[in-house]
Amino acid sequence: MPGAFDFSHPPFDALTPVERSELIRQIDIEYHAAGSTIIEAGSPMLALYVVMKGLVTGGVDHDVPIAEHELFDGKALLEGRCAHAFSAREDTLLWCIPREAILQLSQRNTTFAAYFYQDVARRMAELSPSPHQLSQATLMLTRVRDACASPVFYLPADASVLDAAQMLQARHVSSVLIQTAQGCGIFTQSDLCQLVSQGLVPATTRAADHASFRLHTVEPDATLHQAMILMMRNGIHRVLIAQNGEISGVLEQLDLLACLANNPHSLGVQIERASSIDELKQVSARFTPLIQLLQHSGMKVTLIAELIGELRQKLLAKLFALLAPAGMLEQVCLLALGSEGRGEQILRTDQDNALIIADGYEHPELTSVCAQFNATLLALGYPPCPGQIMISNPAWRLSVSGFKQQIDAWTYSPDSEQLMQLAIWIDGTAVTGNTTLLYELQSHLKRWLDGNTSFMAHFARAIEQFPSPLGLFSRLLTHADDHLLDLKKGGIFPITHGLRSLALEAGIEPRNSYLRLAALSGGTVISHSLAQDLAETLSFLQGLQLKYGLQAQAAGRQAVNLIDPTQLTALERELLKDALGVVKQFRTLLRHHFKLDQL
Amino acid sequence: MSQRPIPAPSPLSLRYWRQRWLRSRLLKAEFDFLLASEPAQEWVSIDCETSSLDPRNAEIISIAAVRISGRRIVLSNALSLLIKPSGVLDPKSIPIHGLRAQDVAQGLAMEDALSQLLHFIGSRPIIGYYLEFDLAVINRQLKPWLGMALPNRAIDVSGLYYDRMVSAYNPEVDLRLERILHTLDLPALARHDPLNDALMAAMIFLKLSKNPNMT
Structure with a gap:
């Protein structure tokens, strides 16, 4: 038989030699000139199409690109009917595999079948590339x-x-x-x-x-x-x-x-026992190897984030305790903000912290303690926050009444920068000190929100800030430009900010996106199945961020959120498309829920 | 694209009398279907590998055919036959097709193979790349046995391509298969596998005949 059908791409790489030879006897080829419709919306889906050459577009808004070696449309194939039209963007040759053949193979080959699962969450959970269980082996080396x-x-x-x-x-x-x-x-x-x-x-x-x-x-x-x-x-x-x-x-x-065991527990104990900044530095240096190990052993990114988040907050707490003179801790509250506050930051990132001071408390060393705190973190490898959201900045080191005024200012005439500062503040978690100070400010904000429901739409609007990268993605797929995809702006931020907005609106306490999602799931806005999709999508994106962040660090570069889609594996690209599809769906839902078009 | 079946030739047409004459020559009545009218939107792309490169004495050692229906190449129902040659293989041809004497010894007798091929082709027009050579070799074997050459319309894709590309500014058209595939942005499959060759001819045919955007 002609050996032109390429079995090295998912899901066909999961087929055995026997299954491959069975499949190849059933494949036809179709030719479609550029601009012609391949499948009309609503028509029966009798075959699975794999692009041999050319480019196809499809999906609700006709903006999902399907490039060479990619297939369409798994969902439609299962349903037997194609909800959306597909058409040839370029002159296109397609492999056509009859629906029956795919269904039969799916019954026998579960890995192959997983590819066609209807819901994205299950698909991602089954297919997410899990690194080999090498931890023991590598450890012994x-x-x-x-x-x-x-x-x-x-x-x-x-x-x-x-x-x-x-x-x-x-x-x-x-x-x-x-x-x-x-x-x-x-x-x-x-x-x-x-x-x-x-x-x-x-x-x-x-x-x-x-x-x-x-x-x-x-x-x-x-x-x-x-x-x-x-x-x-x-x-x-x-x-x-x-x-x-x-x-x-x-x-x-x-x-x-x-x-x-290389257990994070022992790292935690070491942090607690540390009696000097030098000791903290030693412990801090062990974070990255631990993260690498956990990632390598295939631990789910959400669990890694939980462990590392815990350790990092301990580290911050200990550092502040080492620097603070006696009696200060009872009068202040140190906050980790942003992703660090949500417990979702795994690799070292910009410092985001704030300090609440009890009204009326003053200490001559306070300023120098804060400056030392940020300087030491810098020495530990945490770059300063570009927006100066650090306790050495007087704007983020305020008394309770000072922060109340600040919150009022953020909410009074919201411009986008103030809203982002508020968003970072909202995810703040008390790391050490007197936590009642934070609670007081939280209830202050809540009281204000309860009386100003229209504010929520302004707050949520930031999800529109960055366009969906699907379009960019298609160019990358077809032309391999040196364009990069921003995982954070394109995927993670819209989800976390959307959840933050919904949680704030519903008065949900937890800061962590997954906990917020769990609390929102099954409610009026987010169905259980969308909640599952979102959780898997977020963890998939964070997993990519971690994997490529670690690679960047290993190559001596600062871990950033930009990835080159051409460096992704074919499977990761497929899943990334799914993920961005879910992000898009969530965005549309938020737009509708917060009536963003009416602003 | 019209889906009407092509009507049977009227007694006033030249084609009617040609069909009649051919039918009278036909030695085997069961192959009468070759002379039926062409089905709409169907073609067969064929390719042969032969024992030598001279059409006067070359023997077919393998033959492949694939049907085209509309814009679909029905690869799942392709014909691929190995034929036992009556004489010896020209050693010069072996490196080209990669079939040795012991490989083709397993093949079908020529008449069985031709019979399968004729049933597969039916009355469809035949597509191929440099079809003239393949048809000459097939017809040399066919005539003494069937009483006539293949009566089907023949469409050579190199001819289609030439007609499409030639102009006053571009009188010399490179008709090498690699060149054609490259110009038309079609995938080049491994050469000298007759099914691959038939498939490539089919893709060229579809691209040249089914593309409203090409001028």
Whole structure:
């Protein structure tokens, strides 16, 4: 048979060789001149079309491009009827696969079938490219030097077991090294346990007599896997890290475990224990590897965001607590704003923070504490906010009554910049300090909104700020220009702002988009199925943002929201089209709900 | 595009008398359908691979045909036949079609293959690229057996293309298949697979005959 049909594109790549040869016997080819209609709206859909050459457009507004290797129309095929017309934008050759053939293959091949699921949410959930479950494997290839090893402590040759026990206790370690004329020996908790159980008196027993002088070492460049094998082979709980005879640390089984689990929990504990800014810097540096690991292991982006959001708020809280003089925390409230406040920011982004000060509270160091706070964050790799939304800026460091005035100003004569500031403020979450200060301001805003319902339309209007990128997308698909697609403006912002507006209107408390969505789902505006579509769409877009953000960071670039659709995988492109379709649907709904046309 | 069936020729037309004459020559009555009127909007694109490049002695070793119905190429119901040649393969032709003596030994007898081909073509007009050569080889085999050459109308896509492209400013038209495909922005499939060749001829035909935008 002619080998021209390309099975390397989804969903056909999911077919087995037998299924492929079955399919290829049923394919026809159609030719349509530019400008001609391929399928009339409302006509029966008897075949699935795959573009062999040319460009087709279709969809409600006839603006969804279908380029080479792409197909149309899965939904219509299932329904057997085509709701929208499709026509040839360029001279087009199409592969036609009879409907029956697709339906039969779908019954046997579930991956293939998933492609044709009717609802976008299910399609995205099934098809979202999930990275391989490599976490364990890659972890084991982590170098010993990158693991979090314990420091070494030495005792002289004549030290007693009691001295050793006291050192173990004081240093929170499980082993010490004893320096003797014969070389170094290791004395461990289990040695202590053993000799005590034998009835020996710790104060009068030399630790060196019970230490082990056969030391097992690994080099810093060895992998964790090698270290683990060494422990298993010798039945030991720790190995020394040494290079050229110089011992630099102890790698405990527990450290290995902590590394394997690489649990965000241990990072959280480290933040809480940190007693200096330098320690915070060390912890902060471990965020990116952790994010990479979580992303790589296929964890869903919403869960990553939740974990990282939590950790980052802890970090901010700790940093402020370290800088603030005694008594200040009770009088102020530190807020994380914008996406950080919603707990949806995964990669480091611009600082967005504010400080509420109790009315009447003054402290001579307040200004310098705030300046240091922002400067330290900068040193930790958080770029300053271009809009100066930072506590070092007096406009975002106000008393409760100051913020009340500010809220009144934002809402009094709304221009687009003030509305955006209000939007960022609304997503604010108290990170540390006296949270009642925030509650007071929230109820102030709520009281005002209850009396000014017409304000909501102005607030929601920002969803119209950036045009839908579908058009841009089509050019990219067909001409591979160096145009870039802005995930945030084109997809994430319309969803988050739409949800923010609806949540504000309905008086829904949570800041997180998914929680807002859960609260709105099934209500008067958002049906359950649209809520599902939106949740999957948002997490798909955030997943892309994370994946390509990490790639940009790995290449030494600042993670931005611009992606080049040509670098996406074919499947990601397909899903992105679905996603932008959902965004468009949501926009239309918001436009209608807030009566944006009447403004 | 008209969907009316083409009416049977009237006794006053030359075509009527040609059909009558051909019918009288037909040795096998069951192939009478070849002389029926052309169905509307249907064509057959064909291509042969032969044992040599000389039409006077070349033998067909494989043949493919695909029907065109309206603007659809009915690839799902294509004909693709391998034929056992009576003589030996010209070694020079083997690298072109890639079929060795042992490959074609599995093929059909010439008469079976021709019979299948005639049934597939029916009274449809025949499409091909440099069709003259293929028809000459087929007709040389067909005449002694059927009593006549293929009576169907023949449409050579290189001729269609020439007519479309030639002008006073452009008297020399490059008629190589690659060139034609490139100019018409059609996909080039692997050459010398007869089905691919028939398919490409069919695509060229559709693009040249079904495109109102081309001048």
